[in-house]
Amino acid sequence: MLKKSSGRRSAPCAECLRIKAAYYAASRTGDRALALSWITAMGRHFRAVH
Ligand SMILES: [Zn+2]
Numbered sequence: 775m776l777k778k779s780s781g782r783r784s785a786p787c788a789e790c791l792r793i794k795a796a797y798y799a800a801s802r803t804g805d806r807a808l809a810l811s812w813i814t815a816m817g818r819h820f821r822a823v824h
Pocket of ligand 1: 787788819820824
């Protein structure tokens with residue numbers, strides 16, 4: 775277990791919000807591949823930062 779941030783992972787940072795917004799934009803336009811890539815990016819970001 776890593777204690778890198780303040781402890782709780784329920785607080786989205788600016789990057790989280792940006793990735794989420796990009797994901798919703800992609801799924802809105804029906805671009806499934808792009809939406810999936812954003813999900814992957816979110817997973818990476820979470821492991822790296824949170
Ligand atoms: Zn984040």
